[in-house]
Amino acid sequence: MPIKIPDTLPAFDALVNEGVRVMTETAAIRQDIRPLQIGLLNLMPNKIKTELQMARLLGASPLQIELSLVRIGNHKPKNTPEDHLYAFYETWETAKHRKFDGFIITGTPVETIPFEDVSYWQEMQDILEWTQTNVHSTMNVCWGAMAALYHFHGVPKHQLTEKAFGVYGQKILKPSSPYLNGFSDDFAIPVSRWAQVQAADVAACPELTLLAHSDEKGVCIAEDPRYHRLYVLDHLEYDSTSLADEYFRDIKADVPIKLPFNYFPSDDTTQAPQNRWRSHAHLLLSNWINEMYQTTPFDMSLIGKTGQQADVHQRFESAPAAE
Known part of the structure; x- marks a missing residue:
């Protein structure tokens, strides 16, 4: 099934040109199913680019x-036109009355700032608490993962002396995890952050499970299976050129930046980087959606309720047909 997004969203045409199936509201209501409701709390400065990256991965699912x-x-935000925000986004204050099967919280480049000093930290805490009652499964990415680990588990972020920047190999620590189904024994992932979460801090929390880790750059993926919370510290959603865009942006702004590790062929910035993480990005999002589909209640009012059980026999195809 395709992903349903507004047909005037800039990502719509880009996804169609890439061969990703998207659908309009008219087509969606003809299908005799309940679509999975997924929210994207987009904290990234360039929201339009992040919308496309996430919609591309979500749109590859066989589910609507x-x-x-x-x-x-x-x-x-300073890098997204206000008319775009007003046309396509709702504030959390508006969205918080809804229930979601899944909710993605992105990163944002504030990892050098203490959590409590981030201007919207109180609202961020309110949102994290809200996910416990209104969201079945959350995926927290980069700073979003650091914030959630700190808020829910007291796991600190550790400042780095230089930016972790490049494509780093990761070790699979729990191959039996449904989120890692189909993954290679190891995989590479883009990293771009000024802080890290250390494996020892995650191991000290019995409710957390470490799924993937880099000896060089710390925790990559962890989960809290009790609440269907997934923490992804790095950027499988990145485009092939995302790290190059960051690198050349900083060079142009005269910001000190090292060449991204293991990224440009032969470290030659005139050569196009090869995307070695795309298949694992699709796997992770597909596995997350599948796990969500298998466990979320058909009746969305039950999301967040203690002892909720998904009716795996009824599933989503049992929704009444639209008139």
Whole structure:
């Protein structure tokens, strides 16, 4: 099934040109199923690019997905036009009355700032608490993962003396995890952050399971299986050129930056980087969606309720047909 997004969203045409199936509202209501409701709290500065990256991965699912774009209410981004935000996003204050099968919280480049000093930290804490009652499964990415690990488990982030920047190999620590189904024994993933989460801090929390880790750059993927929370510290969603864009942006702005590790062929910035993580990005999102589908209640009012059970026999195809 395709992903349902507004047909005027800039990502719509880009996805169609890439061969990703998307659908309009008219086509969606004809199908006799309940789509998975997934929200994207987009904290990234370039929201339009992040929308495309996430929609591309979600749209590869065989299930029908309805994507809702959500933003922090009291923070105005500098790199996204306001008319785009007003046209396609709802604030969390508006969205918080809804239930979601899945909710993605992205990163944002504030990892050098203590959590409590981030201008919207109180609202971020409110959102994290809200996910416990209104969301069945969450995926927290980069700073979003650091924030959730700190809020829910007291896991600290450790500042780095230089930016972790490049494509780093990761070790699979729990190959039996449904989130890692189909993964290679090891895999590479883009890393771009000024802080890390250390494996020892995750291991000290019995409720957490470490799934993938880099000896050089710390935790990559962890989960809290009790609440269907997935923590992804790095950027499988990145495009082939995302690290190059960051590198040349900083060079142009005269910001000190090292060449991204293991990225440009022969470290030659005139050569196009090869994407070695795309298949694992699709695997991770597909596995997350499948696990969500298998466990989320058909009746969305049950999401967040203690002792909720998904009716695996009824499933989503039992929704009444639209008139």
